[in-house]
Amino acid sequence: MLGTGILKGLFITAKNLVGSYYDKERLTTLQYPEEAANIPENYRNFPFLVFDGEDAVSTLRCVACKMCEKECPPQCIYIVSEKDEKGKIMRRPKVFDIDISVCMGCGICAEVCPSSAIKMDHIFEVTAKDRFSDLLLHRDQLAKSVDYYKQIHPTDFAVEEKARAEKKRVAEEKAQAAAAATAAKAAAAAKTATAATPKTDVAKAATATAAV
Amino acid sequence: MTPPNTSFTASSASARAPASAPASPNIRAVHDDFHGDLLEVSMGPHHPSTHGVFRMNVTLDGEVVVKLQPVFGYLHRNHEKIAEQNSYLAAIPYTDRLDYLSSLTNNWAYVRAVEQLVGIAVPERAEYLRIILGELARIINHACLVGFLLNDLGTSFTPLLYSLRERERMLDLVEELTGSRMMCNFFRFGGLRADVPADWLQRLDAYLGDGFARYLDEQDALLTGNEILLARTQNIGVLPPALAVSAGISGPMLRASGVPYDIRKVDNYSLYGRFPFQVPIGDHGDCYDRYMMRMLEMPQSVQIIQQAIEELPSGDFITPKQKNAGLRPKVGETYSRIEGPKGEIGFHLVSDGTGKPYRYRVRPPSLINLTALEDMCIGQTLADTVVILGSVDIVLGEVDR
Numbered sequence: 001m002l003g004t005g006i007l008k009g010l011f012i013t014a015k016n017l018v019g020s021y022y023d024k025e026r027l028t029t030l031q032y033p034e035e036a037a038n039i040p041e042n043y044r045n046f047p048f049l050v051f052d053g054e055d056a057v058s059t060l061r062c063v064a065c066k067m068c069e070k071e072c073p074p075q076c077i078y079i080v081s082e083k084d085e086k087g088k089i090m091r092r093p094k095v096f097d098i099d100i101s102v103c104m105g106c107g108i109c110a111e112v113c114p115s116s117a118i119k120m121d122h123i124f125e126v127t128a129k130d131r132f133s134d135l136l137l138h139r140d141q142l143a144k145s146v147d148y149y150k151q152i153h154p155t156d157f158a159v160e161e162k163a164r165a166e167k168k169r170v171a172e173e174k175a176q177a178a179a180a181a182t183a184a185k186a187a188a189a190a191k192t193a194t195a196a197t198p199k200t201d202v203a204k205a206a207t208a209t210a211a212v
Numbered sequence: 213m214t215p216p217n218t219s220f221t222a223s224s225a226s227a228r229a230p231a232s233a234p235a236s237p238n239i240r241a242v243h244d245d246f247h248g249d250l251l252e253v254s255m256g257p258h259h260p261s262t263h264g265v266f267r268m269n270v271t272l273d274g275e276v277v278v279k280l281q282p283v284f285g286y287l288h289r290n291h292e293k294i295a296e297q298n299s300y301l302a303a304i305p306y307t308d309r310l311d312y313l314s315s316l317t318n319n320w321a322y323v324r325a326v327e328q329l330v331g332i333a334v335p336e337r338a339e340y341l342r343i344i345l346g347e348l349a350r351i352i353n354h355a356c357l358v359g360f361l362l363n364d365l366g367t368s369f370t371p372l373l374y375s376l377r378e379r380e381r382m383l384d385l386v387e388e389l390t391g392s393r394m395m396c397n398f399f400r401f402g403g404l405r406a407d408v409p410a411d412w413l414q415r416l417d418a419y420l421g422d423g424f425a426r427y428l429d430e431q432d433a434l435l436t437g438n439e440i441l442l443a444r445t446q447n448i449g450v451l452p453p454a455l456a457v458s459a460g461i462s463g464p465m466l467r468a469s470g471v472p473y474d475i476r477k478v479d480n481y482s483l484y485g486r487f488p489f490q491v492p493i494g495d496h497g498d499c500y501d502r503y504m505m506r507m508l509e510m511p512q513s514v515q516i517i518q519q520a521i522e523e524l525p526s527g528d529f530i531t532p533k534q535k536n537a538g539l540r541p542k543v544g545e546t547y548s549r550i551e552g553p554k555g556e557i558g559f560h561l562v563s564d565g566t567g568k569p570y571r572y573r574v575r576p577p578s579l580i581n582l583t584a585l586e587d588m589c590i591g592q593t594l595a596d597t598v599v600i601l602g603s604v605d606i607v608l609g610e611v612d613r
Contacts, residue, residue, distance in 0.1 A: 005437035012434040013370055025423065028377055044391040071537050073302035106305035106397045111405070112537045120391070 044120035061117035068109035076102035264608030287612035319399035325548035325559035338403035353553035364602035403530025445499035449600035463555025464505035468494035475551035
């Protein structure tokens with residue numbers, strides 16, 4: 001019968017209208033800014049730099065390797081390494097600028113960073129009065145404490161810290177093993193030396209026994 | 213050198229049928245005082261029904277279209293040349309911005325091309341996860357299209373709002389996984405950027421089985437039998453199969469014309485051979501068939517996702533120690549294509565051995581599907597051209613690049 005399709009459709013819209021008064025599934029509007037949206041941990045917007053200690057400049061994790069500058073798709077990162085008075089490159093940035101009016105928030109900088117120094121922020125309400133100078137962020141504006149990073153990315157932080165501890169442990173074990181190897185080598189060398197002069201060895205052993 | 217997977221042969225005999233003569237514009241020879249002159253209307257680029265900045269120069273005889281000239285390029289961003297200036301990795305976020313409704317399949321098509329060029333194997337788990345995400349992109353795209361098509365028909369926002377409500381739920385899941393709702397940037401050479409957690413997959417499965425199933429039922433009841441929808445879409449904008457094939461149309465639009473050609477079945481790329489899904493085929497090639505293709509493809513995609521979640525093997529989500537930054541493929545070229553939500557999306561890459569592609573070319577389904585627009589619109593009224601354009605399913609980010 002002509003019109004049944006329309007009536008069926010009207011029944012659906014009526015169901016949705018009535019449902020929107022009591023069913024959360026049918027009314028999903030969020031009253032922003034009174035209600036805040038739930039931001040997932042993986043959310044990414046603009047990059048920031050992580051520093052570990054109290055002082056933002058001296059404890060910055062960034063070593064100015066320029067990996068992010070090289071891989072950044074819209075080429076919005078600009079880095080100049082710091083040099084000491086002799087002109088030798090120090091492993092930290094003198095200039096670290098990100099033009100967030102160009103940045104597309106893809107997160108590749110955070111991905112390629114070998115020292116976990118650059119991370120993606122959760123801030124999405126960014127306003128500025130001047131679109132040229134205010135949106136070009138410098139090193140001091142970009143630097144944020146590791147506590148902030150831990151707060152917005154708890155899972156990633158835990159994984160990274162675990163990896164770091166593991167790396168440290170492996171390095172320590174390696175150092176210990178190396179030390180042991182050197183000691184063993186020294187001992188072996190000493191043994192060969194003593195083998196050449198068995199008399200001294202016996203004498204030494206005797207002294208050792210006497211000492212005990 | 214013949215790279216694999218570049219065969220363009222059609223799968224069926226009907227796909228090889230010769231092209232019929234193009235529809236001739238039916239322009240009146242006599243212009244008397246009663247009928248008046250032809251009227252040329254510039255529709256767009258800021259017309260809301262053109263889905264972005266697209267312009268149609270329409271010549272009208274009364275209300276009937278006698279000539280239509282599409283004008284595009286307003287959203288040209290130099291995508292291909294930017295990609296040729298950047299490293300291979302840095303092109304992935306740019307591919308998100310091609311067809312911004314389904315960035316996951318764009319990523320997939322590009323990443324597959326580079327994998328083919330370099331010769332990178334992808335772990336089984338990564339392939340399964342790629343299929344899940346690719347089909348999710350297809351569902352999101354089709355849900356969007358159904359809403360926007362009905363909006364073009366003049367149903368002021370009701371079906372669109374229902375579609376967007378469900379799409380937002382899926383985008384919430386996508387955001388949780390990839391960090392962004394639309395610009396996912398999630399595929400990497402050799403796999404994915406991160407592993408997909410088990411509870412995420414469970415939630416997706418639960419949502420598709422419950423909330424999305426209800427949406428599909430409701431949308432079907434709301435629209436498919438609606439007499440106004442039938443009157444506005446049936447026998448409107450008919451695209452004959454021979455013309456569709458000769459114009460290089462692909463995707464749901466080609467299948468709506470009755471040509472059984474789905475790259476998932478033809479190429480059997482990734483692990484699609486393991487999934488016994490069905491490909492809906494249309495009969496008339498009109499707007500209603502194109503609408504129905506999308507409605508019928510969504511449950512098939514849901515089925516693929518459910519099967520993939522069930523069979524998902526454990527293992528690596530990316531080839532171990534796969535280099536992504538600073539990739540330098542050997543000299544060579546390749547073309548790789550996948551079945552995107554809108555049709556065949558392909559990437560042609562030429563490498564000269566450096567860290568940047570020598571040539572980077574996108575084969576965008578939207579642009580090529582748009583080439584048959586005039587043939588579909590001639591003889592229809594101006595109000596119908598809006599519906600026909602809506603049923604083609606274009607995204608201007610991909611048309612203009």
